[in-house]
Amino acid sequence: MPKRRILSLWFPRLGAERLIRAARGLQDGPLAVVAEQSNMQVVTSLNAEAQAAGLRVGQPVRDAHAMCANLVTRPRNTPAEAAFLTALRRWAGKFSPWVAEESPDGLIVDLSGCAHLFGGEEALLNVLEVDCADMGLSVQMGIADTLGAAWALARYAGQEATSDRNGDAISQEARATRARAGKRRHWTKGGTAPQVMTLGGGARIAAPGQSYGALSPLPIAALRLEDQVVAQLNRLGLRRIGDLLGQPRASLARRFGRGLVLRLDQAMGSAPEPVSPARPPHHFAVRMTLPNPIGLIEDVMAAIDRMLPTLCTKLEEKGRGVRTLRLEAHRADQAAEIIEVGLARPTYDKHRIRPLLEMKTDKIDAGYGIDMLRLEAIQTEPIHARTMAGHAEARRVARERLDGNTAVDDLIGKLGARVGLEAITRHHPVASHIPEKTAQTLAAAWSEPAHDWPPSPRPRPLLMWQPEPVMAPETPTVPSAFRWRGRDWQLAQATGPERIAPEWWLDDPNWRSGVRDYWVVVTEQGERLWLFYGHGGTMSAGWFCQGQFG
16 A cells, blocks of 8 residues: 655635736736724735735735735635635646645545656646646645644745744853754764655655655644744744654643644654545535625525525425525625525425525625625525434424414514524423422524423522522521521511432532522512522521522
């Protein structure tokens, strides 16, 4: 079996070069793709001329215009970039059947047993370079035994780890540190040099079994770590991957988390990181290209009325219902407006989906006009995947389907379109005798209504909260007068006690007061409160109020 070889393709100017391919008038001059992040317009992609002018990705647009007066900016179209990357994935399928997308601007190719069909790895990279040049794309490539090593070589090979301190970093280091740094660069004193081959176009190849030496001189950021972790390691003087390889693993995991050790293992091949190109088996989407741009809500809804039946027919043929639906409105200025709606139950009924889309179309900014609309079912589920709990449950579900009783589901969907489906919840019973644990909160859109609640041994209050201290004599007898929430209360009637013991097999901090005696207390002011006397346990005894009856 051939040794595993992974190719990483990185398109550093994907967003800008996609626009240049689509609009030939943008070929001359610096170009920047911008998007809004944290209420600020920032650069997300640059062409070669803009990078030569000193601009960088992540830079605020106002700073970029100050540095380059003739800079041309275009809004980012995230769906179009994702579709373009998918098209590149299909193109890369001619080199290997095992290709995966690495959003937002990369591809991972498993070359195991495929490189010899193109005359070897060097010849294959030459073919890749020619193809990308013909497509007008800049590309950097890396080949290694692991995904992590190939990713690092494609993006960081040839870069030296720099210090974040001012002045000469070597002269500022301690004497012992300089001695260790000299030992790390062992290949300058007769050791084996890392076998990394740099070709034209930014290609890097690490020979089989040479991942350790190839990655050692690279910056720590090549391990796909978070910026915060990279900054912490740099402050400690650990700037190259080789500096980490000799450190104790237990101390690294304890101080920087297991993610750092995992990335090291993945890059060196100790931890598996498969290339998984599998895509969802079902894909439901329709689109409409308009001859003239539109901008009115009525026109958008008219287009939806023509697309939605086609989408629902495709879903019905496959026996699936949509749970999350996305509407993309592509504008004439190459930007895209996106809205998503969620449904409480999977369905392919257009009459239940249309009102949800209509509620959100007013959020679409048409700009200079919309020339293409696209509907896509992001999340689908089998429409008949239900587990029947006996004949009674089956009859109830069948009756609901015959009667068309979907009012509650439609209400949840409409409310979810405004506040989010996660904000709508319902309670389900839980097998526990502890009052505050008798119910659990579930998302209404992903749970069934609760039926047959177990009967409670005693009435429970309508409102329940964490126990609040009550100023009263510390005796088990119900006090005739007590003070709670800054007010004095007089006892009119008391019913009880109901003794509830804690769950001894669980260490619940709220129940360390031991056994509780609950009383339904009616005050002369007319309030019905739920008081209990805690017998101590690991805490002091006393009276508390935990609820109020309606």
